[in-house]
Amino acid sequence: MSSDVKRLIAVLAAALLAVVPAATARASDHTPSAGERIADALHTSPVYVDDAYATAVPPSQQRQLAAQIKKTGLPIKVVLTPLTKGDGFDGDSDVLADVVHDRLPQHQLILITADGDFPDTLNGYEWPSDTHQTEDAVAATAFLDETREAGLADLTAKAVGLVAEGDGTRVYEEATKDLRDSSSSESDHAAKSSSGGSISWLWLLIAVPAFAALVLTGGRLAFRRRSRTAAAGVPQLVFATARAADEAELRRRAETEVLALGEATQEASPDRTPGLQQALDAYAAAGTVLDAARGVPDLAGVLALVAEGEDALSGAAPLPLCFFNPLHGRSTTRTTRTTWRPLGRRDRLRVATCPECATALADRRAPDVLTDTAPDGRTVPYFEIPAQRSVWAATGFGSYGPNGSLAERVNLGDFTRSLS
Structure with missing residues (x-):
């Protein structure tokens, strides 16, 4: 090999060594968004719990939820993170759900999230359609007697169970029946009072x-x-x-x-x-x-x-x-x-x-x-x-x-x- 060729190889090698660290540094400069962090975490576990909720849903209960989800055989993911106006999702659980759904490479998805408007309540989403009555099933947990005083971990476990049963609409309607009847009675009373x-x-x-x-x-x-x-x-x-x-x-x-x-x-x-x-x-x-x-x-x-x-x-x-x-x-x-x-x-x-x-x-x-x-x-x-x-x-x-x-x-x- 001639000396000129050797010198050319040395120059190219030096240039390559200079480029690789720079590219690596640029890649390391990227800060993942909140949606990316959550989606990445959901690749390894179906339950994501923000540090703010770590006390309410400790690692042991996170593992129990993950095991419960595995037994259902359903594509359920749980995201428990506080939502506030101005955050990465603008405090909107709909935005959170859409972001997570877009970043997860799966056609079918059932997602249970915390709610940004009403504390201690959960929202349910399902793609491509609400086959398992997820929305009503998760909503029902806010009105059941057995979950009235439940913590976030137990509330989420109940939501997973109701979704798995696939009868969420009936459960929701039964759980809210007394409230609807009471609301109707009060409306009738108010109408009579205003007309009399x-x-x-x-x-x-x-x-x-x-x-x-x-x-x-x-x-x-x-x-x-x-x-x-x-x-x-x-x-x-x-x-x-x-x-x-x-x-x-x-x-x-x-x-x-x-x-x-x-x-x-x-x-x-x-x-x-x-x-x-x-x-x-x-x-x-x-x-x-x-x-x-x-x-x-x-x-x-x-x-x-x-x-x-x-x-x-x-x-x-x-x-x-x-x-x-x-x-x-x-x-x-x-x-x-x-x-x-x-x-x-x-x-x-x-x-x-x-x-x-x-x-x-x-x-x-x-x-x-x-x-x-x-x-x-x-x-x-x-x-x-x-x-x-x-x-x-x-x-x-x-x-x-x-x-x-x-x-x-x-x-x-x-x-x-x-x-x-």
């Missing part, structure tokens, strides 16, 4: 001002608005219960604010309050709607009427509530309206919007809208209800602009006519 003799708000204002003052000193009740996007693995009854609780809380808030407006009109001086009559009209209209309110849209209407009455008392130019969802609060300005074209229509509307909805429209995102029940039973944005059947759809809760007082329309009978 309306309370005179003027009498309340005169007879129990001390009660109103006591309520007001505690501050106005805060209304917690829940997201309307139901995660696929969360029991639907949980969301139904949450909506019922929010409606009850909203009704209490509406009652408090109507009483507050009534007290303010009583204390106002006619000589110094040019808008006193308009405030009294809004107060009367709010009481009418509150007495006959059948759901969240009507209760939102009560708040819109209270806002109208407050503006009349203060003498300020009207500042309507957000068109898309009046529960968002006041619009951005008193004069500026946002141009918006409803889906499937050519005409454009100029509506008042809260800052969040204005930003969503600017970013070409769908705003969070208040929904109502259409005549055919579908849940639709409230403004899609025929105007003759909803004063709120006809007026946008007062957001459409200076087209007359919302209170005036209610007091003229537009609200009660829509109830018939």
Whole structure:
């Protein structure tokens, strides 16, 4: 071999030795994502438990779960990791499930995960279809008497067992039967109470001002608005219960604010309050709607009427509530309206919007809208209800602009006519 060839081989060898460490270093610089770490761990064990849950589900119980899963013969994987807003899955168990599913090379998969919205509950997912009734089976564990006080390990073991039995829907329906019956009874009771003799708000204002003052000193009740996007693995009854609780809380808030407006009109001086009559009209209209309110849209209407009455008392130019969802609060300005074209229509509307909805429209995102029940039973944005059947759809809760007082329309009978 010539000396020139030897020198060439030496140069190439040196270059190769220089490249390999660099490539290895670049590979070692890669930090695996949370999804990658979980998927990698699931290749060796069907149970992944984050360190945050190591006390609740120690290694011994992890091994027991893995053995239980093996006996079922099903492609079950368990992922128990805390979910919080802003983490690698944005606190959403749906995102976690999709990420894990995408990273696992198997056509059939049953996945049991922790839930990001409701502590101490689990979600169930199955691909390519819910053959083993996984969603209902896992959801049922939140309502069974035997798991009411169970720890996370026992709760997961029960979920695995129910999935293996393949009868999760029946178990879920039986476990929640009493809750559904109780909810129906309470709804009937509330309907009878609201229809049986309306309370005179003027009498309340005169007879129990001390009660109103006591309520007001505690501050106005805060209304917690829940997201309307139901995660696929969360029991639907949980969301139904949450909506019922929010409606009850909203009704209490509406009652408090109507009483507050009534007290303010009583204390106002006619000589110094040019808008006193308009405030009294809004107060009367709010009481009418509150007495006959059948759901969240009507209760939102009560708040819109209270806002109208407050503006009349203060003498300020009207500042309507957000068109898309009046529960968002006041619009951005008193004069500026946002141009918006409803889906499937050519005409454009100029509506008042809260800052969040204005930003969503600017970013070409769908705003969070208040929904109502259409005549055919579908849940639709409230403004899609025929105007003759909803004063709120006809007026946008007062957001459409200076087209007359919302209170005036209610007091003229537009609200009660829509109830018939």
